[in-house]
Amino acid sequence: MLTDSPGLRFDVFALWPNTPHLPMRVRVAIDALAKGLPDAIK
Numbered sequence: 001m002l003t004d005s006p007g008l009r010f011d012v013f014a015l016w017p018n019t020p021h022l023p024m025r026v027r028v029a030i031d032a033l034a035k036g037l038p039d040a041i042k
Contacts, residue, residue: 012037
């Protein structure tokens with residue numbers, strides 16, 4: 001997913017409202033972002 005990214009380190013944040021039921025589209029987006037990040041920063 002992020003194969004062409006430079007070797008720079010940067011902060012990444014995902015924010016969502018505090019709710020008892022997280023919408024599926026938010027969960028899918030967060031999972032996709034986390035999967036695309038290098039293992040070194042997880």
